[in-house]
Every structure is written in structure tokens, then in C-alpha cells.
Amino acid sequence: MKRVLLPVILALAGLLGGLAGGYFLRPAEPLHPEAVSDAQAETTHEAVPQHPDDNHAIGPEYLKLSSQFIVPIVEDGRITSVVVLFLSLEITAGTQETVYAREPKLRDSFLQILFDHANSGGFRGTFTEGTTLAPLRRALLEAAQSILQGTVTDVLITDITRQDA
Template identity: 55%
Template structure:
């Protein structure tokens, strides 16, 4: 279950950069149908986590530092487990790219 997300980084009321992430869920294959049934809701929740991360400065500076990405992974996993339970074991960040405007 791999999905791409685009997140604006806003500074002084304008877009300073765009961050593109590809996320994957490590999960029990038995939840595949349930995942696709709630995918729009899950994407919305993931985007809110990503927006909050961007707004708190999570994509500034050395944003790929492992501790910073661990915080993001944990927040995304909490959201995934709200709908899919403990069948989701991990959220993997497959790629991350920041493009300054």
C-alpha cells in the first residue's frame, strides 16, 4: 500500500517549498479490502498530520534527521491504527523530497 503526498511548507503567508513524500503501510494482508474502503479518509488524516508537521517546522533545516522522521512516523502510525487497528505495524517513508520555490 504505497501512496504519494505533496505538502506545502508555508512561511510568512506564502509557499516557501513543496515536500513530496511516498509512504507505505506495513500491514497484515488481510486488511487490504478494509484499507481501500477507508483510503480517502486515511489520506485526509495523513495529510493533516503532514500539514501539522510542516507547520511546526518539521520540514525545515535538516528535516531528514532520523529523530525528526521518527516523530513523523509515530504520528502517522497512530492515525493509521485508529482505523485499521494493530494490523498496521509500521508506516514507512519510502522517499522524501523538498523543493524550495
Template identity: 55%
Template sequence: MKKLLLPLIGLVALLAGAGGGYFLRPHSAAEAEPPPEETVVPPDYVKLNNQFVVPVLEKGRVVSMVILSLSLEVVPGTSERVYEIEPKLRDAFLQVLFDHSNAGGFRGSFTDGANLVLLRKALLEAAQAILTDKVSDVLIVEIVRQDS
């Protein structure tokens, strides 16, 4: 009996150690529970009421007109505030658009991606100067140039 007892105790200890190791092992990423989903609140989009009309000048004469429609990507719940201060936003945007026009931004291939990136960046900076962290992007919804 003593000869059987020692191997049996060894076998039980071996199985207990293997079982403990299995249950106490670190879990892999595939077995880990997924983290709880975070609620992502989508932004609000505010379309400004009227289009922007920007003259393109050459030698003091209007050679074309650029017409744009803009929308703002804002923090949810900010739409009413945007409409309250729209006159101030329009003034700031018109200054940016006139500067862009005077720098030649609406001549030639005015819808070139790099050209529009610069314009969007300048418009966003103007919007953030007024709305601080409430606005995250300025979207050019429509743009057209009418040559005379």
C-alpha cells in the same frame, strides 16, 4: 562360590544403578529436541496510490513543497480494506503532515532520523485510529523537498 557371589551381585547392582542414572538424567539443552518451528506469516505492504504534497510556509508564503510516498505494513489479508478506506487515511495523513510542516518539521535538516521518527509515529497513530490493530507501521518510501 559364596565369596564370588557377593561381589558379583554388588557389581551388577552398581552397573544397574549407573545405567539407570545415565538414562534417567535430565537432558541438556544441546541434547533436547528442538521445539517445532512456528509458522511466521509476513505482513502485507500496501503502497498508497498517490503521493502527498505538503506546502512549507514562512510568513504566509509557500517557500517549498514536500512530496512523500507512503506505504503501510498491515496484517495479511488487509490490503483490500486499506484501499477501501484510503480517502479517510489520506485525510488523516494530510492533517498529520500539515501539522508537522507548521511545526517546522520540514525546514532545515528535515530528513534527520529523530525528526522522521516523530513523523512516522504520528502517522502510525493516525493510521491505527482508523485501522486499529490491522496496521503495524507506516513507511516513508520517498520524500523530497522542492524549494522555490
């Protein structure tokens, strides 16, 4: 009887502890519009200037592309290394949905540029030097701007790794 009772008591204690933790750590309730007084609403609107037509006043947004880019380095007909890159885009405010809608086309273009860069020897030696990465960044930015006119202002290489075989 004791062998069955102890696990049941521990399970109940764990369940109650989890419920209590969830209750006390839940997110705060959002304020309803009726709960905000007119005076608070006026000061809120005055403190933050609204520029609905001017996206540049808000500043750029940064959008991390959904997955990494894997580029094989081929020498003498065999893969000698693999380069893994994570890219983010600096975009104008409010254009995330447009970028996500065009991401497959963007990824295809980026992969072609990365493969060409790898085949021309761009990932050999000290490939992380600024002079080596500058043409790659420029090519990625040009491709992004041709696909997403007026949306992308920069392409950021947020992480790059080369794994030699």
C-alpha cells in the same frame, strides 16, 4: 506505385512481426486442476504449511498508497517550499481491501498530520534526520492504527523530497 507499395509492405511486416512476437512471448497457460496428478498435489500441500487462522505466520504485506502526499511549506504568508512524500503501509496479510476501502479517511488524517508537522517547522533544515522524522512516523502510525484497528503495523516513508522555491 513504388511510393504506395513500400509503406504497405513495411506496415504488413511490422504487423506480422508484432503478431509473431505476441504469440511467442505470451504468458504460459495455467495448469488445470485435472492436469495435476494426485501425487503432485499431495507433495505441494505438504511442502507449504497452511495456516488459515494465523495471519502472522504468513508475514506482513506492504501496501503503497495510491498517490503521493504534497505538503506546502508556508512562511510569511507565501509558499517557500513543497515537500512530496510517498508512503507505504505494513499491514497484516489479507487486509488490503480493508485498507483501500478506508484510504480516503486515512489520507485525510495523514495530510492533517503532515500539515501540522510542516507548520511546526518539521520540514526545515535537515528534515531527513532520524530524530526529526521519528515523531512524524509515530504520529502517522497512531493515526493509521486508530482508523484501521489491528491492521497496520508500521508506516513507511518510502520517498521524501523537498523542492525549494
